[in-house]
Amino acid sequence: MSDFDMMGLPERLVKTLAEMGLNDPTPIQRQAIPQVMNGRDVMGLAQTGTGKTAAFGVPLIAHLMEHGQRPAPRSVHALILAPTRELATQISVNLRDYAAGTAIKSAMVVGGQSINRQINRLERGVDILVATPGRLLDLLDRRAVLLNDARFLVLDEADQMLDMGFIHDLRKISKLIPEDRQTMLFSATMPKLMSEIAGSYLRSPIRIEVSPPGKAADKVTQEVHFIAKAEKQSLLIELLAKHKEDRALVFGRTKHGCEKLMKNLVKAGFDAASIHGNKSQGQRDRAIEGFKKGDVTVLVATDVAARGLDIPDVKHVYNYELPNVPDNYVHRIGRTARAGKDGAAIAFCAPDEMGELKDIQKVMKISIPVASGRPWEAMDAPAKPKGRGRGGRSGGGGGRPEGSSGGGNSASKPGGARRRRRGGGAKPGGTQAA
Numbered sequence: 125m126s127d128f129d130m131m132g133l134p135e136r137l138v139k140t141l142a143e144m145g146l147n148d149p150t151p152i153q154r155q156a157i158p159q160v161m162n163g164r165d166v167m168g169l170a171q172t173g174t175g176k177t178a179a180f181g182v183p184l185i186a187h188l189m190e191h192g193q194r195p196a197p198r199s200v201h202a203l204i205l206a207p208t209r210e211l212a213t214q215i216s217v218n219l220r221d222y223a224a225g226t227a228i229k230s231a232m233v234v235g236g237q238s239i240n241r242q243i244n245r246l247e248r249g250v251d252i253l254v255a256t257p258g259r260l261l262d263l264l265d266r267r268a269v270l271l272n273d274a275r276f277l278v279l280d281e282a283d284q285m286l287d288m289g290f291i292h293d294l295r296k297i298s299k300l301i302p303e304d305r306q307t308m309l310f311s312a313t314m315p316k317l318m319s320e321i322a323g324s325y326l327r328s329p330i331r332i333e334v335s336p337p338g339k340a341a342d343k344v345t346q347e348v349h350f351i352a353k354a355e356k357q358s359l360l361i362e363l364l365a366k367h368k369e370d371r372a373l374v375f376g377r378t379k380h381g382c383e384k385l386m387k388n389l390v391k392a393g394f395d396a397a398s399i400h401g402n403k404s405q406g407q408r409d410r411a412i413e414g415f416k417k418g419d420v421t422v423l424v425a426t427d428v429a430a431r432g433l434d435i436p437d438v439k440h441v442y443n444y445e446l447p448n449v450p451d452n453y454v455h456r457i458g459r460t461a462r463a464g465k466d467g468a469a470i471a472f473c474a475p476d477e478m479g480e481l482k483d484i485q486k487v488m489k490i491s492i493p494v495a496s497g498r499p500w501e502a503m504d505a506p507a508k509p510k511g512r513g514r515g516g517r518s519g520g521g522g523g524r525p526e527g528s529s530g531g532g533n534s535a536s537k538p539g540g541a542r543r544r545r546r547g548g549g550a551k552p553g554g555t556q557a558a
Contacts, residue, residue, distance in 0.1 A: 127154065132161045133186045140224050141182070150175035151334040157183045160308060165329040167322050168310040171458055174334060177218045180204075180278050180308045185223050187276070187306075188251050195229075195249030198269055202252045202276035203301065205294070207284040209234040209256060209405055210412070214434050215280065216254045228252065233269075235259045236405030243268040257285065257293035264300065271300040279325070282311040283318055287449065291317070298325060313451050344457050346469045346490075348481065350497030353474040356444060357385065361392050363442075363470065364422060368394070370439040371415065374424045375456050377445045385444065386424040396422040399429055427452050433459055443471040446480040450487040475500040 127149050128138045141147070149157065152170040159166050160183035170176055184202055195201055206212040216232040223230065230252040233242045239262060246253075246269045253260075253269070263269045277298070279285065285294065307326050311318055322329065351359055364372060374389075376382040379400040386398035397411035397420045408428075414420035416435055423429070427447060438460045447453050453471075460467025471492065473481050478500050485492060 128157075128182075131157050131183075133157075133182065134189050136225060137182065137186055137189065137222065140222060141178075144221060146178065150179075152176055152332065153179045153182070155332045155334065156180065156308075159330045159332070160184070160306070161186060163306060165306060165326040166308045167326060167329040167331045168308070169312070169314060169331070169333040170310065171312050171454065176280065176310045177215055178222070180280070180310065181215070181219050181222055184252065184276055184278070185219070185226070185228055188228050189226055191275075194227075195251055196270075196273060197249050198246055198267075199249045199273045200246075200251070200253040200269065200271065201273060202278070203260075203271065203274050203297075204252065204254045204278040204280060205257055205260070205285070205297070206254065206280045207256065207288050207290065208428055209236060209408065210399075210429060210433055211281060212254050212256055213409070219252060219254070230254065233259045233263060234405070236408075239263070257290045257297060260297060261293055264297075271297070272302065274301045275305050277301055277305055277307045277325075279307075279309045279311075282309050282321065283313045283315060283451075286315065286317055286321075291321075294321070312455065343466045344460060344469050345467070346457065346471070346492050347495040348471040348473050348492045349495050350473050350500055353476075356472050356474070357388060359472065360385075360442060360444060361389070361394075364389070364394060367440060368421065370421065371418070371435065371437055372422050372440040372442060373429065373433075373438055373456075373459050374422060374442040374444050375429075375447070376424065376426060377447070379426060381445070382424045382426055386422075389422055389424065394422045395420050396424060398424040400426040401428060427456070429459070435459070439467055441467065441469045443469070446471060446473060446477045446484065448480065450480075450483045453484045454488065470495070473500070 128141050128146070131149075152168055152174050156166055156168050156179040160180065166180075168176065168179060170179075188201055191201065193201075204215060206215055212232055212234050216230060219230045228251045231242075231245050231250040232254045233246070234256045235258055239259070242259075242263065243266065246263065255263075260269070264271070279294070285291075307329075309322055309326060309329070349359060360374065374385070376385060379402045382398050382400050383402070386396050389396040397414055399408045399411050403411070411420060411423060412433065415423045424444075441457050441460045443453065443456060447456065457467075457469035460469060471481070481492075
């Protein structure tokens with residue numbers, strides 16, 4: 125007997141979970157599932173990779189199995205909103221697995237796919253609809269889907285939906301769903317606006333927090349290389365060559381930069397692919413599928429893959445360029461060390477990224493170990509001239525204000541102008557630049 129047996133779930137559903145190897149609930153599942161089964165609204169705070177999809181998907185399917193009523197044409201019984209196509213796809217795949225052997229039908233609607241095909245699929249009605257906000261609004265405008273019968277609403281990775289500017293879309297959609305519904309909101313962080321949304325969307329919710337914001341998975345080892353921007357690619361190739369058979373995710377900031385880096389890695393002999401906003405949904409799906417199968421061993425991506433990519437065997441995550449938003453660093457490295465496995469997160473820090481590194485370490489409340497180089501601040505720099513405030517700029521440091529928040533750690537020592545050093549921390553091997 126598994127712990128899922130004690131949660132009031134249908135026997136058929138528990139058996140399916142056992143066949144999938146799910147016998148021991150994760151902390152978020154252990155706390156959330158009984159509350160959802162009892163009809164409570166839930167606000168769950170947990171980092172990526174903690175099993176949130178099952179925390180809301182399993183009890184949702186259980187309720188619908190008990191309900192037993194088929195959806196009317198163009199209607200849905202439950203709506204799950206996700207910020208990205210990749211996350212929506214991952215949720216849909218998991219829901220289909222959980223609902224195997226039942227009459228529960230689910231569908232997914234996202235941008236980048238044929239809207240006419242989606243309209244035809246919704247014509248018969250579905251029990252669970254997984255959607256990105258933009259495409260759902262398109263379908264609502266065409267009256268291809270109705271939300272009058274929706275009794276459940278799930279907002280997954282709600283903080284990212286706010287970051288991506290979906291707040292107005294969420295408000296429009298919520299007005300179309302009956303107030304007498306059960307709502308679940310899951311988020312990795314809880315910014316002020318998120319608290320306001322929770323107050324308006326949820327009724328007397330139970331708050332469940334299993335992992336403090338900014339905390340990485342326990343089995344992720346982290347390190348940072350201080351390296352000039354022009355030398356990053358050479359270092360990446362050198363490090364990737366040491367584990368060429370292992371899956372590695374490489375994160376960059378821009379679509380153009382990721383595409384260029386991917387092509388250079390292919391030229392260097394790696395089985396590489398890329399996913400970013402300029403790729404069609406078909407191209408993104410093929411790249412991810414190749415990565416899952418092992419045909420692609422290096423996947424270069426923007427933050428579109430920072431959440432919703434659940435591949436247990438990713439051994440290495442490279443922050444080729446540090447993210448502008450510190451929380452995205454946590455989500456990126458959450459792509460490794462999943463399902464209890466070990467993983468490594470390697471960051472590259474150029475002179476103009478010191479501010480980002482300081483912010484990351486402040487949010488995570490740690491000092492990331494230095495693998496090579498020294499922080500991009502001269503130890504022997506002359507004192508700043510009088511009158512230069514926190515907003516002053518260093519010479520040649522990439523134009524970032526000196527006053528970026530820091531964590532007071534080994535990789536973010538305050539004071540002193542930055543200096544550019546050619547190869548000053550680029551060589552892996554632990555030798556620090558003088």
